[in-house]
Amino acid sequence: xxxxxxxxxxxxxxxxxxxxxxxxxxxxxxxxxxxxxxxxxxxxxxxxxxxxxxxxxxxxxxxxxxxxxxxxxxxxxxxxxxxxxxxxxxxxxxxxxxxxxxxxxxxxxxxxxxxxxxxxxxxxxxxxxxxxxxxxxxxxxxxxxxxxxxxxxxxxxxxxxxxxxxxxxxxxxxxxxxxxxxxxxxxxxxxxxxxxxxxxxxxxxxxxxxxxxxxxxxxxxxxxxxxxxxxxxxxxxxxxxxxxxxxxxxxxxxxxxxxxxxxxxxxxxxxxxxxxxxxxxxxxxxxxxxxxxxxxxxxxxxxxxxxxxxxxxxxxxxxxxxxxxxxxxxxxxxxxxxxxxxxxxxxxxxxxxxxxxxxxxxxxxxxxxxxxxxxxxxxxxxxxxxxxxxxxxxxxxxxxxxxxxxxxxxxxxxxx
Amino acid sequence: xxxxxxxxxxxxxxxxxxxxxxxxxxxxxxxxxxxxxxxxxxxxxxxxxxxxxxxxxxxxxxxxxxxxxxxxxxxxxxxxxxxxxxxxxxxxxxxxxx
Numbered sequence: 001x002x003x004x005x006x007x008x009x010x011x012x013x014x015x016x017x018x019x020x021x022x023x024x025x026x027x028x029x030x031x032x033x034x035x036x037x038x039x040x041x042x043x044x045x046x047x048x049x050x051x052x053x054x055x056x057x058x059x060x061x062x063x064x065x066x067x068x069x070x071x072x073x074x075x076x077x078x079x080x081x082x083x084x085x086x087x088x089x090x091x092x093x094x095x096x097x098x099x100x101x102x103x104x105x106x107x108x109x110x111x112x113x114x115x116x117x118x119x120x121x122x123x124x125x126x127x128x129x130x131x132x133x134x135x136x137x138x139x140x141x142x143x144x145x146x147x148x149x150x151x152x153x154x155x156x157x158x159x160x161x162x163x164x165x166x167x168x169x170x171x172x173x174x175x176x177x178x179x180x181x182x183x184x185x186x187x188x189x190x191x192x193x194x195x196x197x198x199x200x201x202x203x204x205x206x207x208x209x210x211x212x213x214x215x216x217x218x219x220x221x222x223x224x225x226x227x228x229x230x231x232x233x234x235x236x237x238x239x240x241x242x243x244x245x246x247x248x249x250x251x252x253x254x255x256x257x258x259x260x261x262x263x264x265x266x267x268x269x270x271x272x273x274x275x276x277x278x279x280x281x282x283x284x285x286x287x288x289x290x291x292x293x294x295x296x297x298x299x300x301x302x303x304x305x306x307x308x309x310x311x312x313x314x315x316x317x318x319x320x321x322x323x324x325x326x327x328x329x330x331x332x333x334x335x336x337x338x339x340x341x342x343x344x345x346x347x348x349x350x351x352x353x354x355x356x357x358x359x360x361x362x363x364x365x366x367x368x369x370x371x372x373x374x375x376x377x378x379x380x381x382x383x384x385x386x387x388x389x390x391x392x393x394x395x396x397x398x399x400x401x402x403x404x405x406x407x408x409x410x411x412x413x414x415x416x
Numbered sequence: 417x418x419x420x421x422x423x424x425x426x427x428x429x430x431x432x433x434x435x436x437x438x439x440x441x442x443x444x445x446x447x448x449x450x451x452x453x454x455x456x457x458x459x460x461x462x463x464x465x466x467x468x469x470x471x472x473x474x475x476x477x478x479x480x481x482x483x484x485x486x487x488x489x490x491x492x493x494x495x496x497x498x499x500x501x502x503x504x505x506x507x508x509x510x511x512x513x514x
Contacts, residue, residue, distance in 0.1 A: 067452075133452075
């Protein structure tokens with residue numbers, strides 16, 4: 001089996017539109033969650049979201065922009081960043097040995113929402129001619145492939161909140177097996193339409209607004225946690241055959257060494273300790289890592305009652321006594337839940353934490369819940385901590401649990 | 417306002433085309449509107465000129481072709497209330513996106 005390097009990172013996120021900005025804000029614990037002020041917000045119980053400061057005009061010519069839902073815009077710009085960061089020369093590569101693997105939970109949902117407004121609310125048949133092209137879930141991946149002429153597999157994974165952990169893991173498997181040399185992998189999501197927010201709200205999964213400060217409304221692992229806050233954005237990584245990366249002198253952000261995917265197959269929303277634990281174990285096993293070797297876990301940590309208790313129990317089941325020693329970061333507290341892009345964003349944050357030797361904080365955690373009794377790095381980052389191996393958890397409605405394990409490039413290569 | 421001016425306005429507003437680049441004989445593809453983009457341009461034309469185009473998309477390689485086509489439609493509509501747009505001579509065969 002081949003080793004797989006991460007040689008490029010691209011992010012468009014509520015915490016910033018570059019890896020450096022994302023990491024600085026995450027380490028500082030700055031929350032991007034805000035009260036949103038659209039006219040329809042008065043029909044939401046808690047009009048909260050983590051929005052991206054982004055204008056498509058700055059990145060696309062108008063005729064092309066007209067064909068791109070916001071989710072595709074995010075994906076393409078993040079992919080450009082990642083490919084630029086990796087200094088990949090795709091036109092001169094064997095483009096059939098390059099693949100696109102993208103996760104999204106809701107695809108071009110804003111386009112669909114707009115079309116429904118026109119059809120049902122305005123009783124007009126004048127929906128946009130590009131509604132299908134903009135709304136289809138594989139549009140973000142397709143546009144990336146078109147922009148770079150990538151002729152290998154162009155695949156879209158939709159497993160709700162684990163979509164982009166799955167896309168990265170599946171890409172990793174293809175490179176590891178020798179089927180591909182390079183993969184552009186990650187996720188994108190743009191769910192912040194009225195329809196999108198309302199649909200999540202009526203499921204009773206969203207946080208109520210903290211009256212003292214809306215930015216602190218998402219409180220993973222807290223006694224007073226009330227749910228998650230939706231966010232938007234994209235995170236893309238370039239995965240590459242290790243030897244190829246070394247030969248071309250690429251900068252390696254980390255080595256992806258493990259991927260576990262296990263399905264609950266029990267309930268459409270309710271997570272299970274067994275399923276989450278099995279996915280963590282599977283990732284550790286394929287990575288040939290002892291549980292004790294994990295230095296930091298980026299938790300799924302949604303801030304919902306169900307997830308945080310179950311995830312804590314699952315971590316205890318896998319790590320035993322080590323569970324109380326391993327620092328756990330729940331960064332959704334400040335960047336929100338990017339649904340299909342969350343797994344990729346948190347994987348990127350895990351890599352950045354490892355590169356900088358900084359344990360990212362779980363913000364807004366004043367009093368932990370009784371059954372959430374691990375070290376969640378509450379409210380303040382820890383610097384100068386030696387982090388060699390990280391785990392990133394993503395668990396989803398539908399029961400698809402996906403876990404990624406990565407280690408520092410320096411650990412194996414002896415280089416920074 | 418002429419048909420050309422009204423079409424130019426659509427191109428400037430929706431496609432951010434520099435007005436100075438818009439000519440009657442220049443290819444629309446050169447302005448970033450390919451055969452797929454044409455589907456949307458025809459949608460805007462319907463709104464602007466209050467005409468109903470045939471269901472099958474039409475190929476209008478240049479703005480001049482579009483002007484002639486629209487003028488033909490408008491003339492047909494004004495000529496007889498019973499005449500339908502389908503009776504207007506179609507320009508080139510349509511391109512259907514896959």
